Amino acid sequence: MPCYSINGLRPVVDPTAYVHPTAVLIGDVVIGPGCYVGPLASLRGDFGRILLEQGANIQDTCVMHGFPDSDTVIARNGHVGHGAVLHGCRIGENVLVGMNAVVMDGAVIAANSFVSAAAFVKAGFSCEAQSLVMGAPAVTRRRLSDEEVAWKLAGTREYQQLAQRCLEQMVECQPLSEVESNRPRLQPGAYRPKDDSL
Template sequence: MPCYEFDGVVPVVHPTAFVHETASLIGDVVVGAGCYIGPFASLRGDFGRVLVGEGSNVQDSCVIHAFPGRDAVLEPASHVGHAAVLHGCRIGSYALIGIGATVLDGAEIGADALVAAGAVVTANTVVPAGGMAMGCPAKVTGQLDEQALAWKRNGVHLYQQLAQRSRESLRPVAPLQQEEADRRRTTWSADAAEPLHVKRSARG
């Protein structure tokens, strides 16, 4: 992985974490045990500190940064979707930051909360534990039900498994020139995870 010392401060990555080789860690970054840091994620600790708590995931093309003397904190088991941007905020355990969402300085996302895809959480906004926020600027629209909470937690656990499986089996290869006749799939079971709207429609 591209990992850079800055101003005498070296990133820390727990040996059980997985950090993709294209992710970039700069300066005062601490990645905890069992974390997953996806391709092209940028964790820049050149101003403030970036703390990624145990069992958290930071997916593809995310950016995490903070102002000088401030921290960007992901508490244990945080779940940060593709291309999200976090700046000087705090994300609670089992909170889900949706795809392409932005969370700005001083914002606090409570444990088990959900920030919808594409939402913009403005500075100093507080999303309560178990709450859902959506829109631009994001507004709290209510509390998540038990099905949504369980679905969200399953996503965290799936990425914890992905971190372990990536450490064990991800390796660079040359691509095949054509698809095999009986091409196998990865060994995830088909019911390991599915979109929440699919889960809800199956229930109804």
């Protein structure tokens, strides 16, 4: 992966985390155990600190950045969908941020909440735990059910297994020129990681 130090600060990646080789890490970035960082994600710790806590994932083409002296945090089991932008905000424990959402400086998304796809969360926004946050500008629409929160955590567990599957099985290769007969299908639900402590 492209990884750069700046002003003497080097990114830190736990050995149980998976960072795709096309993701970019710059400066004050800390990626905790069991995290997944997808292709083309950009985590720029060149002003403020970028922190992914245990089991968090940030998917393809996401951007994390912040102003000087700020922390941009995805707490434990946070789940950030494709194309989202997080800038100087805190994504709480077990939060889902939908695809192409933007969460701005000083915003705090409380634990077990969902930010809908394409939402725009203004600077300084906050919500109560287990909130559904939607719109542009985003507002709290309702309280999530326990079933919705459990559904989200199950999806996050799939990404935690994906991180281990990528560490164990993903290798760069050349494409085939044609589809082989009886091509198998991926069975990610059948995967059992070597380390199931997460």
